[in-house]
Amino acid sequence: MSQTEESTKKKTSRTMKVLKVLGILALTGIVLTTVLVIYLYATSLPLADNDRNSRLFDINGEVIATFSSSGKDSTPVKLDQIAPELKEATIAVEDRKFYEHYGFDIVGVGRAILVNIKEMSMAQGASTLTQQLARNLYLTHEKTWSRKIKEAVYTAQLEMNFTKDEILQMYLNEIYYGHGAYGIEAASQLYFGKSAADLTLAESSLLAGVPKGPTYYSPYNNMKKAKDRQKIVLSAMVDTGDITQSEADTAYNEMLDIKPQSERKTNEEAPYFRDYIRNVVVNELGIDSSRLDHGGLNIYSTIDMRMQQAAEDTVARIMDPKSQLQVGLVSIDPRDGYVKAMVGGTNYLTSQYNHALASNRQPASSFKPIMYLTAIESKQLTSVSLFESKPTVFHYDNDRKTYEPSNFGEKYLGWIDMRKAIAVSDNIYAVTTLMQIGYEPVIAMAHKLGITSSLSGVPSLALGTSPVSVFEMASAYSVLANEGQRNAPIAVLKITDAADRIVYKVPEQASEQVVDPASAYVITNLLESVFDTGGTAHRVAGKLARPVAGKTGTTSSDAWMVGYTPELATAVWVGYDEGKEITTTESRRAAPIFAEYTEKALENVPPKVFPVPEGVTSVYVDPTTGKLAGNYCENRRLEVFLRGTEPAEYCTEHYAEPEQDSTEQDIERERDDTWWDHFKNWWTK
Structure with missing residues (x-):
C-alpha cells in the first residue's frame, strides 16, 4: 500500500x-x-404569586378581595375585552415575532449573550412577552445566571402549556403600568377612566409604551417622554403593517383626555375593610402576615357587599372627591355583632388611612346618649327632669376650676326637659346632667357599651371631648338597638387553608345584657325625637321611611351622625385629617350619608318599630312642669318612663274654664283621662 x-x-x-x-x-x-x-x-408550573394570595369572602361566600404584600390594583379581563389596537401596539413594540417563536428570540438571545460575556455580567437580557410573563409571575427581577436559567425553564413551560392568545392575555393582565396599576384594565381605568375594550389607537399606543419604564414614561410624571415613547410605538405599528403612517400621525396628534389622579377609583371591593381584616387576622388571631399573603388562606367575613356598596355609593354621591374632607362609616348588625359595612375614606388610592378606626376624633354630642342612659338607668333623672338652659359657669375639682360651655349660636331655651335637650342638643342641660350624676358612672357605662378609648372625667366629657373611633360609636349604639344586649363586633367568621382545613372559627358567644332593656328602650324613644320637627336631624327625616333613633354631634372640626334601627347600627364621621375647621355646609354631610345609607341598606327589610320591653310605662305629661298632664294642659305629650319613675303629681298650672262647645281635641283628651282625673276635676269644681 x-x-x-x-x-x-x-x-x-x-x-x-x-x-x-x-x-x-x-x-x-x-x-x-x-x-x-x-x-x-x-x-407543573409553580404557583404564581397571585395564586398563593389568601382570599377574602363576604357573608354570601363570594370572593371580594385578595391579600398581597405588593398591594396590587388589578382587574383581570379576557383577551376579547381588550381593544385590538392595544394588543397590536404591545406586540409591535415589545415582541414582533411573538406568534412565530417558541418563547425565545434566538437572535436577541445571541446578542444578549455576547454583550453579557463582554461585560462579564448580566448587563443585558432578551425579553419576549413570554419571558417577561415568566419573570413577573414566578421570579424576581435580579440579574443573575440562576434567575435566567429558571426564567428559561418557566418560559418553555408556559409555551408548552398555553396557547399564544392565553399567554398574551396573561401578560396584559399582569404587566405593570405604573402608579399601582397592574394589568391593562386597571391602567385603562387609571389613565382614561374607561374599559380596556374601549381604548382608541391613540390611547392604546400611549399605554403600550408605559411598561418599558412605568415611572419614566408615565404621562402623569412626564408628558413629553410619554409622547416620545408613543411615537416609537406608532412607528413600530407602521413597520409591522398594523396601521398606516397617516393613521399613526393622526393618533399622535390626537388630544388625550387623561383623567386626574384624584378621580382614580380602586378596582378592589371594600379595600378599607380588607385592611381591617388583615389587622384582625395578624394582630388579633396571631396568623403570620407572610402566611396571609402567600399561604392560600380563605377568610370568611361578615361583610354584606350589598350594604357595603350602598355605603360606598352614598359616600361617593355626597362627598366631594376634589375636597380634602374625609369620611368614616361603620355599620353593625346589633343582633349578632356582625360588621356589615366599612368605609374608611373618600378614596382609598389617595389615602389608605382608615378613618373608621382612628380613635382621635371627638364624638361631640353623639356621646350624650351614653350619659343620659346612665342618668335614666340610675333613676336619678327621667325624660321630664327640668334644667334651665342659660349661660352657666360650672365649678369642679373642689371648686378650683371652672368650665363655661355654650350652646350653638348662643341659643338658650330656659327651662327644658331631657327630651327637648336631646332633640336640640342643648349643652348646658348636658353638663348639668353630668355634674349631677358624676363622671365615673358615665365612663363605666361607656366601657360597658364597648367604648375602649380612655375617657377623661371632666365636665366637658358630657359634650364628647374625649376622642373615640367611629367603630367604637357604632358598637356602643348597637347595644341600644339590641335592647341593652351587647354582642362584641365580629368581622371574621372562619379561616380555612388551601386544603379547606379549619384554621380558625369564631367561638360561639352569648349576648351579654349590659343595660336594662327598659332603660335601653327609654333612651331609644328619646333619640327618636332627634328626627322630629326642631330636632338636629329633622332635615333628613324625609329620607327615612322607618323608625330610627340617633344623635348628631358637631365640633369645630368634626361632624357625626350615629343612629340605629332594630336591624342596623351605623356611625358616620366627617372631618379633615389635619384637624382643620369644617364649614357649616361640610358639617351637614354626616346626617344625609347616614339616612341615605340606612334606607339603601335596608331597602328589602320591612320597617319595624322598636319593641317595648317589660318595665316601661307611658303617661301623658305636661313638658313645661314635668308633671302629669291635667285636663287643660295644652301641650301634653305621651312620655315613656322606667316603671316607678313616672311623675305622680298632676300639673296645676293650666286650669281654665272650658268653652261651651268642646272641640274634637278636647273630646279625645277626655277619652284619655283616668278615673282619677275625672274625680279630681269633679272635686275641684
Whole structure:
C-alpha cells in the first residue's frame, strides 16, 4: 500500500470516528432534549404569586378581595375585552415575532449573550412577552445566571402549556403600568377612566409604551417622554403593517383626555375593610402576615357587599372627591355583632388611612346618649327632669376650676326637659346632667357599651371631648338597638387553608345584657325625637321611611351622625385629617350619608318599630312642669318612663274654664283621662 493510500485511509478512519462521535452526541442531545421536553411538559408550573394570595369572602361566600404584600390594583379581563389596537401596539413594540417563536428570540438571545460575556455580567437580557410573563409571575427581577436559567425553564413551560392568545392575555393582565396599576384594565381605568375594550389607537399606543419604564414614561410624571415613547410605538405599528403612517400621525396628534389622579377609583371591593381584616387576622388571631399573603388562606367575613356598596355609593354621591374632607362609616348588625359595612375614606388610592378606626376624633354630642342612659338607668333623672338652659359657669375639682360651655349660636331655651335637650342638643342641660350624676358612672357605662378609648372625667366629657373611633360609636349604639344586649363586633367568621382545613372559627358567644332593656328602650324613644320637627336631624327625616333613633354631634372640626334601627347600627364621621375647621355646609354631610345609607341598606327589610320591653310605662305629661298632664294642659305629650319613675303629681298650672262647645281635641283628651282625673276635676269644681 502506498504512502498516499495509507494517509487517505487514516483520514477516512478519523473522519468516521468524528462522525460517529458527532452522531452519538447528536443522538444523546436528541434523547436529552426529548427527556427535557417531556420533563418540562409533565412538570407543573409553580404557583404564581397571585395564586398563593389568601382570599377574602363576604357573608354570601363570594370572593371580594385578595391579600398581597405588593398591594396590587388589578382587574383581570379576557383577551376579547381588550381593544385590538392595544394588543397590536404591545406586540409591535415589545415582541414582533411573538406568534412565530417558541418563547425565545434566538437572535436577541445571541446578542444578549455576547454583550453579557463582554461585560462579564448580566448587563443585558432578551425579553419576549413570554419571558417577561415568566419573570413577573414566578421570579424576581435580579440579574443573575440562576434567575435566567429558571426564567428559561418557566418560559418553555408556559409555551408548552398555553396557547399564544392565553399567554398574551396573561401578560396584559399582569404587566405593570405604573402608579399601582397592574394589568391593562386597571391602567385603562387609571389613565382614561374607561374599559380596556374601549381604548382608541391613540390611547392604546400611549399605554403600550408605559411598561418599558412605568415611572419614566408615565404621562402623569412626564408628558413629553410619554409622547416620545408613543411615537416609537406608532412607528413600530407602521413597520409591522398594523396601521398606516397617516393613521399613526393622526393618533399622535390626537388630544388625550387623561383623567386626574384624584378621580382614580380602586378596582378592589371594600379595600378599607380588607385592611381591617388583615389587622384582625395578624394582630388579633396571631396568623403570620407572610402566611396571609402567600399561604392560600380563605377568610370568611361578615361583610354584606350589598350594604357595603350602598355605603360606598352614598359616600361617593355626597362627598366631594376634589375636597380634602374625609369620611368614616361603620355599620353593625346589633343582633349578632356582625360588621356589615366599612368605609374608611373618600378614596382609598389617595389615602389608605382608615378613618373608621382612628380613635382621635371627638364624638361631640353623639356621646350624650351614653350619659343620659346612665342618668335614666340610675333613676336619678327621667325624660321630664327640668334644667334651665342659660349661660352657666360650672365649678369642679373642689371648686378650683371652672368650665363655661355654650350652646350653638348662643341659643338658650330656659327651662327644658331631657327630651327637648336631646332633640336640640342643648349643652348646658348636658353638663348639668353630668355634674349631677358624676363622671365615673358615665365612663363605666361607656366601657360597658364597648367604648375602649380612655375617657377623661371632666365636665366637658358630657359634650364628647374625649376622642373615640367611629367603630367604637357604632358598637356602643348597637347595644341600644339590641335592647341593652351587647354582642362584641365580629368581622371574621372562619379561616380555612388551601386544603379547606379549619384554621380558625369564631367561638360561639352569648349576648351579654349590659343595660336594662327598659332603660335601653327609654333612651331609644328619646333619640327618636332627634328626627322630629326642631330636632338636629329633622332635615333628613324625609329620607327615612322607618323608625330610627340617633344623635348628631358637631365640633369645630368634626361632624357625626350615629343612629340605629332594630336591624342596623351605623356611625358616620366627617372631618379633615389635619384637624382643620369644617364649614357649616361640610358639617351637614354626616346626617344625609347616614339616612341615605340606612334606607339603601335596608331597602328589602320591612320597617319595624322598636319593641317595648317589660318595665316601661307611658303617661301623658305636661313638658313645661314635668308633671302629669291635667285636663287643660295644652301641650301634653305621651312620655315613656322606667316603671316607678313616672311623675305622680298632676300639673296645676293650666286650669281654665272650658268653652261651651268642646272641640274634637278636647273630646279625645277626655277619652284619655283616668278615673282619677275625672274625680279630681269633679272635686275641684
